[in-house]
Amino acid sequence: MTTRIIELRQGILKKNDELARGLRDRFTSAGVLVLNLVSSPGTGKTAFLERTLRELRARGACVAALVGDLETDNDARRLAASGAPVRQINTHGICHLEAEMVSKHLDGWELDGLDYLFIENVGNLVCPSSYDLGEKIRVALLSVTEGEDKPLKYPTLFNSADAAVITKIDIAEPCGFDRATALNNINEIRPGIRVFETSAKTGAGMDEWLTYLAAQRGHAAS
Amino acid sequence: MHELSIVASVVDSVTESLAAYPGARVLEVRLRVGALAAVVEDSLQFCFGIAAEGTPVEGARLVVKHLPVTMYCNACAQTVELEGVQSFRCPRCGELLSDLRQGRELEIESIEIEEAPARVGIEVTP
Numbered sequence A: 001m002t003t004r005i006i007e008l009r010q011g012i013l014k015k016n017d018e019l020a021r022g023l024r025d026r027f028t029s030a031g032v033l034v035l036n037l038v039s040s041p042g043t044g045k046t047a048f049l050e051r052t053l054r055e056l057r058a059r060g061a062c063v064a065a066l067v068g069d070l071e072t073d074n075d076a077r078r079l080a081a082s083g084a085p086v087r088q089i090n091t092h093g094i095c096h097l098e099a100e101m102v103s104k105h106l107d108g109w110e111l112d113g114l115d116y117l118f119i120e121n122v123g124n125l126v127c128p129s130s131y132d133l134g135e136k137i138r139v140a141l142l143s144v145t146e147g148e149d150k151p152l153k154y155p156t157l158f159n160s161a162d163a164a165v166i167t168k169i170d171i172a173e174p175c176g177f178d179r180a181t182a183l184n185n186i187n188e189i190r191p192g193i194r195v196f197e198t199s200a201k202t203g204a205g206m207d208e209w210l211t212y213l214a215a216q217r218g219h220a221a222s
Numbered sequence B: 001m002h003e004l005s006i007v008a009s010v011v012d013s014v015t016e017s018l019a020a021y022p023g024a025r026v027l028e029v030r031l032r033v034g035a036l037a038a039v040v041e042d043s044l045q046f047c048f049g050i051a052a053e054g055t056p057v058e059g060a061r062l063v064v065k066h067l068p069v070t071m072y073c074n075a076c077a078q079t080v081e082l083e084g085v086q087s088f089r090c091p092r093c094g095e096l097l098s099d100l101r102q103g104r105e106l107e108i109e110s111i112e113i114e115e116a117p118a119r120v121g122i123e124v125t126p
Helices: A014-030 A046-056 A075-080 A099-105 A155-159 A179-189 A206-221 B001-021 B041-052
Strands: A003-013 A033-038 A063-069 A084-090 A116-120 A137-141 A162-169 A196-198 B024-036 B063-067 B070-073 B078-081 B099-103 B106-114
Touching: A003 A014, A003 A206, A003 B001, A014 A033, A014 B001, A033 A046, A033 A206, A046 A063, A046 A075, A046 A116, A046 A162, A046 A206, A063 A075, A063 A099, A075 A084, A084 A099, A155 A179, A179 A196, A196 A206, B001 B024, B001 B041, B001 B106, B024 B041, B041 B063
Parallel strands: A033 A116, A033 A137, A063 A084, A063 A116, A137 A162, A162 A196, B024 B063
Antiparallel strands: A003 B106, B024 B106, B070 B078, B070 B099
16 A cells, blocks of 8 residues: 655635635626625624615615525515615525625626625624635624624634724613724724724714725726 | 535545545545634534545544744834734734734645555456
């Protein structure tokens, strides 16, 4: 019997990474800015996205969304009320979205006509960090009810984010939310990251967020 | 927990790489996993046995090499190794760092196989 060592040196998620690269090329050539929204369940991703879609449409932008959940199309129906095209991805137990799921659900959509595509990931702060979906911007969301140390508990996700959004700031005070500590923790894990403090209910912080999106789209198109 | 889908990808890739070695048995699979890869070794080990069942990888050892996070510190003009993932500050000068050099790896480094013995003689079909 002979034994032999074979050097493979390949990424374990090579297939996902290759698909994601293909998607990124498609998005770039279509001129659509793609964002991947990641948070724990209950942070308010859907409410934040509902408001974002509504306000972008009011400003004349063409927007669409894909939303991932284990089961139900409740979130897709909520988001579709904004008037934007929305598709639900049901993962049936899988704890994250993968590039292939995104690719399949884009069938028949004219990407060229879109300005923004939002992908709302499955509520989970661990697994989605490993899976590239071809997005330009990964957004980590955190609500004031979750505790200021969330970024320290889930550094792998926060460290891979391009922007952070704090949600539900309208109830920060009754929750005893310590803003300075939260901002400091985010900065310890992802130094220099842009942080938006928002409320989907009152609209606080939304202008700043929308201005950021427009600027990022400008970069993507150039 | 996505370790099962990760080891399932490992088993698929390893099985594909065996095409040139018909009948080979895999003795060991070596992975490189960065501290920011968001996977847990215990869970990888547990799932690996399940994913390998009924494949040429069944019975192989899974060896995981853990890689610490390293980042480039401009102030120190060198790459530094972080002790953990709770703070992204330079352990030498305390500067906050954002230039990641290592830590997200999730790779198959190599495999060790036992090749099937070469056939001797001529097979005769009755």
